[in-house]
Amino acid sequence: MIKAQTLKGFRDFLPKQAKKRQYVIDILRKTFESFGFDPLETPALEYEEVLLGKYGDEADKLMYRFEDNGKRKVALRYDQTVPLARVVAQYQNELPLPFKRYQIQPVWRAENTQKGRFREFMQCDADIVGSSSLLSDAEVIALTANSLQKLGCKKFKIFINDRKSTSYFKTNFDISTEKIPCMWRAFDKRRKTGEEGVKEELIKCGFSITETETLVSNAKMAPPTSELDKIFTYLKQMNMPVDLFEFDPWMARGLDYYTGMIFEIQIEGYSGGSVCGGGRYDNLIGMFAGKNIPAVGFAFGFDRLIEAMEELNLFPQNLNYSSARILVSIFNTELFYKSIELLNQLRNNNINAEIYDDPDQKLDKQLKYADKKGIPYVAIIGPDEVKNNMVTLKNLKEKKQETIPLDELVKLLRLALSGVEG
Amino acid sequence: MIKAQTLKGFRDFLPKQAKKRQYVIDILRKTFESFGFDPLETPALEYEEVLLGKYGDEADKLMYRFEDNGKRKVALRYDQTVPLARVVAQYQNELPLPFKRYQIQPVWRAENTQKGRFREFMQCDADIVGSSSLLSDAEVIALTANSLQKLGCKKFKIFINDRKSTSYFKTNFDISTEKIPCMWRAFDKRRKTGEEGVKEELIKCGFSITETETLVSNAKMAPPTSELDKIFTYLKQMNMPVDLFEFDPWMARGLDYYTGMIFEIQIEGYSGGSVCGGGRYDNLIGMFAGKNIPAVGFAFGFDRLIEAMEELNLFPQNLNYSSARILVSIFNTELFYKSIELLNQLRNNNINAEIYDDPDQKLDKQLKYADKKGIPYVAIIGPDEVKNNMVTLKNLKEKKQETIPLDELVKLLRLALSGVEG
Numbered sequence: 001m002i003k004a005q006t007l008k009g010f011r012d013f014l015p016k017q018a019k020k021r022q023y024v025i026d027i028l029r030k031t032f033e034s035f036g037f038d039p040l041e042t043p044a045l046e047y048e049e050v051l052l053g054k055y056g057d058e059a060d061k062l063m064y065r066f067e068d069n070g071k072r073k074v075a076l077r078y079d080q081t082v083p084l085a086r087v088v089a090q091y092q093n094e095l096p097l098p099f100k101r102y103q104i105q106p107v108w109r110a111e112n113t114q115k116g117r118f119r120e121f122m123q124c125d126a127d128i129v130g131s132s133s134l135l136s137d138a139e140v141i142a143l144t145a146n147s148l149q150k151l152g153c154k155k156f157k158i159f160i161n162d163r164k165s166t167s168y169f170k171t172n173f174d175i176s177t178e179k180i181p182c183m184w185r186a187f188d189k190r191r192k193t194g195e196e197g198v199k200e201e202l203i204k205c206g207f208s209i210t211e212t213e214t215l216v217s218n219a220k221m222a223p224p225t226s227e228l229d230k231i232f233t234y235l236k237q238m239n240m241p242v243d244l245f246e247f248d249p250w251m252a253r254g255l256d257y258y259t260g261m262i263f264e265i266q267i268e269g270y271s272g273g274s275v276c277g278g279g280r281y282d283n284l285i286g287m288f289a290g291k292n293i294p295a296v297g298f299a300f301g302f303d304r305l306i307e308a309m310e311e312l313n314l315f316p317q318n319l320n321y322s323s324a325r326i327l328v329s330i331f332n333t334e335l336f337y338k339s340i341e342l343l344n345q346l347r348n349n350n351i352n353a354e355i356y357d358d359p360d361q362k363l364d365k366q367l368k369y370a371d372k373k374g375i376p377y378v379a380i381i382g383p384d385e386v387k388n389n390m391v392t393l394k395n396l397k398e399k400k401q402e403t404i405p406l407d408e409l410v411k412l413l414r415l416a417l418s419g420v421e422g
Numbered sequence: 423m424i425k426a427q428t429l430k431g432f433r434d435f436l437p438k439q440a441k442k443r444q445y446v447i448d449i450l451r452k453t454f455e456s457f458g459f460d461p462l463e464t465p466a467l468e469y470e471e472v473l474l475g476k477y478g479d480e481a482d483k484l485m486y487r488f489e490d491n492g493k494r495k496v497a498l499r500y501d502q503t504v505p506l507a508r509v510v511a512q513y514q515n516e517l518p519l520p521f522k523r524y525q526i527q528p529v530w531r532a533e534n535t536q537k538g539r540f541r542e543f544m545q546c547d548a549d550i551v552g553s554s555s556l557l558s559d560a561e562v563i564a565l566t567a568n569s570l571q572k573l574g575c576k577k578f579k580i581f582i583n584d585r586k587s588t589s590y591f592k593t594n595f596d597i598s599t600e601k602i603p604c605m606w607r608a609f610d611k612r613r614k615t616g617e618e619g620v621k622e623e624l625i626k627c628g629f630s631i632t633e634t635e636t637l638v639s640n641a642k643m644a645p646p647t648s649e650l651d652k653i654f655t656y657l658k659q660m661n662m663p664v665d666l667f668e669f670d671p672w673m674a675r676g677l678d679y680y681t682g683m684i685f686e687i688q689i690e691g692y693s694g695g696s697v698c699g700g701g702r703y704d705n706l707i708g709m710f711a712g713k714n715i716p717a718v719g720f721a722f723g724f725d726r727l728i729e730a731m732e733e734l735n736l737f738p739q740n741l742n743y744s745s746a747r748i749l750v751s752i753f754n755t756e757l758f759y760k761s762i763e764l765l766n767q768l769r770n771n772n773i774n775a776e777i778y779d780d781p782d783q784k785l786d787k788q789l790k791y792a793d794k795k796g797i798p799y800v801a802i803i804g805p806d807e808v809k810n811n812m813v814t815l816k817n818l819k820e821k822k823q824e825t826i827p828l829d830e831l832v833k834l835l836r837l838a839l840s841g842v843e844g
Contacts, residue, residue, distance in 0.1 A: 002471050004511035004710040007496060010467055012509055014516065015460035015523065022451075022461060029444075034769055036746030036776025036797075038437035039444060043542050044466065044498075044528065045432055045486075049424050064467075066488030069532045074429060076466075087434055089426035094436065096794040098779055101437070106466065110491045120465050131779040139777070146769075237762045288426040324458030340659045347456055347568075354458025355561070357520050357553040372518040375458075 009111065009119030019319045020306060021122070024151065025104055028124055028300065031147045032102040035139065037126050040101040042083035044108075048073035054082045054287070056256075062109045076108040080125045080299075081284065088129055089288035097130025097293075104302075118303065127297025129285050134227055136296050137261045137280055138234030144265060144276050144298055145244055151305075152314040155268035156275075159191075159248035160232075162225040163258045163279070169222075173215060179205055184252035187219060191250070198250070222249035231261060257281050261296070270308035276300045318417075324354040325417055326377040327370040333359045338381045342391065342406070349410045351417075371396050377413065431533065431541030441741045442728060443544070446573065447526055450722065453569045454524040454548050457561065462523040464505035466530075470495035476504045476709070478678075484531045498530040502547045502721075503706065510551055511710035519552025519715075540725065549719025551707050556649055558718050559683045559702055560656030566687060566698050566720055567666055573727075574736040577690035578697075581613075581670035582654075584647040585680045585701070591644075595637060601627055606674035609641060613672070620672070644671040653683060679703050683718070692730035698722045740839075746776040747839055748799040749792040755781045760803045764813065764828070771832045773839075793818050799835065 006012060013021060029039070048065055055063075055078060064076040077083060080103045088099065104124045111117040126143060128136045141158060148156055166184070169175055175183060186201030193200075195216055202212040224232070224247045235245060245263075253262045260280030267275055278298025286293035309315055328343045330336050336359045346353040354375070356366045363380065370378050380392040391409050394401040395416070404412060428434060435443060451461070470487055477485075477500060486498040499505060502525045510521065526546045533539040548565060550558045563580060570578055588606070591597055597605060608623030615622075617638055624634040646654070646669045657667060667685075675684045682702035689697055700720025708715035731737055750765045752758050758781045768775035776797070778788045785802065792800050802814040813831050816823040817838070826834060 001712055002710060004472075004508045005469065006465055006508075006512075007467055007469060007490075007494065010465035012465065012512070013461075013463035014509075014513060015462065018461040018463050021463070033745035034772070034774045036744065036749075036774060038745050039435075039440035040437065041435035041440050041443070043428055043432035043434065044530070045429055045542065047427065047429060050426075061491075064488075064490065066486075068429075068486065069483075072429065086426045086428075087436075090428075090434070091436060096791060098791075100776070108466070120467065128779070133779040133781070135777065135781065136779045139779070234762075237759055239766050288424060290423055322458065323455035323460050327458075337659055340656075344661050350456070352456045352458060354522070355557070357550070357555040357558045357561070359555070359557065369518060 007119070009113040009117070011118065011120070015322070016320060020310075020315055021302075023315065023319055024302070024305060024309070025122075025124075027150050028104065028147055029102070031150045032126050032143065035100075035143045035146070037100045037102045037143075040084070040087065040103045041105065042077065042080070042087060042103070044077050044106075045074045046077065046083065046086070048075045050086055050288075051075045051078055051082055055079070059109075062111060064108045064110060077105065078109060079107055080105065080123050081127075082287075084125075084127065084129070085285045085287050085289075088285055088293060089290075092289060098136065099129040100127075101129070102126040122302040124300040124302050124305075125297060127295055129295045130293055131296070132282065132294040134230045134261075135234055137227075137231050138238060140278060140296055140298055141231070141235060141245065141263060142238045142240055144263075144278070144300075145240055147300070148265070148267070148276075151309060153267055153309070153312070156244065156265055157268070158245040158263055158265050159251050160228065160245055160261065160263040161248050161251040162228045162261050164225050164227065164260055165222060165249065168225075169215070169219075172218070173211070179207070181256075182206075183215070187250040188252035191248075219249050224249075227260060253277060253279060257284065259283055263298070267308045267312070270304075270311055272304050272307055272311075274301070275304045275308055321374045321376055323352050324373075324375045325352045326354075326379055326413065327366065327375045328353060328355045328379045329363055329366040329370075329381075330356050330359045330361070331363065331380065331382040335381060335383065335386060338386055339379075342379055342381060342409075346410065346413075349414075351410065351413060367394070367396070377416070379409065429541070431535040431539070433540065433542070437744070438742060442732075442737055443724075445737065445741055446724070446727060446731070447544075447546075449572050450526065450546055450569055451524070453572045454565065457522075457565045457568070459522045459524045459548050459565075462506070462509065462525045463527065464499065464502070464509060464525070466499050466528075467496045468499065468505065468508070470497045472508055472710075473497045473500055473504055477501070481531075484533060486530045486532060499527065500531060501529055502527065502545050503549075504709075506547075506549065506551070507707045507709050507711075510707055510715060511712075514711060520558065521551040522549075523551070524548040544724040546722040546724050546727075547719060549717055551717045552715055553718070554704065554716040556652045556683075557656055559649075559653045560660060562700060562718055562720055563653070563657060563667065563685060564660045564662055566685075566700070566722075567662055569722070570687070570689070570698075573731060575689060575731070575734070578666065578687055579690070580667040580685055580687050581673050582650065582667055582683065582685045583670050583673040584650045584683050586647050586649065586682055587644060587671065590647075591637070591641075594640070595633070601629070603678075604628075605637070609672045610674035613670075641671055646671075649682060675699060675701060679706065681705055685720070689730045689734070692726075692733055694726050694729055696723070697726045697730055742796060744795045744797045745774050746795075746797045747774045748776075748801055748835065749788065749797045750775060750777045750801045751785055751788045751792075751803075752778050752781045752783070753785065753802065753804040757803060757805065757808060760808055761801075764801055764803060764831075768832065768835075771836075773832065773835060789816070789818070799838070801831065 068074050182205035189197045258279040259282045262279035264274040265276040280296040282294040285295040328339045330339045343355045378394040390403050391406045392403045490496050604627035611619045680701040681704045684701035686696040687698040702718040704716040707717040750761045752761045765777045800816040812825050813828045814825045
């Protein structure tokens, strides 16, 4: 017999987990749309040439590529930015710029799973394409903050820097262009390893001890660029609380990609790393269109976000339940029609309800099913209840039950559920 | 330069289309959950051996299969039923039966695109696994009806038959087992080609003219099985209007797969074919578990559903707009802060709003952007408006504008938008 197993790095999401994921996606969508971002979907498979060579050699090795039945060379979606660039070129007459789009789809990378990485994971991107205005930079930052707040996350910090501050170091310390990437990679270690770690890395880059000391003491005091100053002003005008964002002259992020403002977000109390990163990248989106198209945006790390929300207990309690809020049990085949009547009534009143599937099963087994499945309430209509037009409502978690008038069930249930509903 | 193009049979969904898809998915999810169905997600890639040979030789040819970087033979999700069977076996201790799950994910098939088929398309499945009760058959039928009603579809017909009625024909007309599949394929043509078409097919199966006449005249009057009678009774008890479902003794569907009740749904006024099909299949889900596990369920044809809803004009008008309901224009850099203030106010009141990205652009260009993007309203705050604490609200579609007190904007806009919101 064939073994029932998934590929390494690929995951099934059983109901409880699938619900949490959907909860986050629903809130992100709604928040993105409230800022005027529109959804975009692109195919899982693209011509290999569309994706290949766009992310660097290392990435190409991680890409899922194969020949399809028609001998076409194809590749699975590796990220959502290159497909966005293709879309912008392919539909340039239909898409008015600035194009504000979000995209929430899985991507595939043959990563080393020993690092706790997955080979199929969701990306949540939002970008403004075709705008070089710093107001757009502020908008995307404000959107990330708003998204986290809508997810119930109150304490987080958005670290912001500007890729253009490179010129500050070049001009003031006469650093050769070749050493710049190494310098930024060293700076970027600051939050993890402290200044001593940065110094070690700078030495490795070939800076002398004196140069290293000078660089580190100056990086601390490096002023924000005039662009960042303007973005900070916009953020304040947008009522963003000042304790949510911070200028971080050490932060580098993906050097080759960004051309201006860069940012990443740490959630307080979550040690799994940055949950969101983004910035301005003015030289990428135009690659298929044959011209420069400015862009600014971000991506949430979906798995980290879920993990952080679990650790911080930000998911509403009702996600732990089955979709059904109540199981209508069946007392016996004669009274079955009363159970169906109740089921209809509950569903007509928008209460998620299911009926036990077997009219001949003992009540005890029905209760066990509800309990195992995490359905919080069970309704019982036996002969006594029918006679008096009542229903017995069992609360499985609290192991309590009461017999109430049938026509009060919807009202009482709504009240009881309101305590656990998001 | 690399050409910006998609693979044949693969589609981009630009905002308007992506929104319609999301609208349908949201309603389906909500309806499925109201019946107590829980979400499940499975990976896009599976071990080839999990999928191969499960759908027949023709299907295997259409499967996207390849060797991954670790030389594992893998295949892209071909449907959602085989992965469900794998999940049921793999997590049998975690999943209490009956397991009621829905799954809405893309599948990939290297179909002949000339038939208007796609190689990547969404499937929407809901199934009850582990229940042989006919009440479950009725539940899934009721769920399809309820889903269509929630999508705004009022006139449709659910055609229902029972695979077990085969025994009626075998017993009464002494048909050999080998001829049964051909007979059903002939019967199944009835809705498309009428009785004459059925007769032609039966002759091709090797039935004599007399046998053919007898079969056809009897098929018309074939009685529903006792199981179907019971399902019909359940449906009536569930308050399903009797004009929504109909016994169809001719209907066959995928013969090899189903073991009991089968059904499909036609939407009145839509000629693209059945939008939903399903039935009971008791011998499939246990394939990885090594035992028989009964199951009943259905799949909506997502692309057809969208097409039918478009033809019947069932999508709410607001889906034709951009996510933003209002563009806050910028009169000039001095008054920019007033625009940002208004933007904050609108978003705080849950009105999807965006601000024009360039504070130095002419008003005319800003209006054109809103119009092209399909944002229905534009707010203007110039010096006169600021002086009097007013705002000018432009309705782009009706080419009307009025200047109103700033603190009445939210109220008025809500009122105006309520006419076009779903």
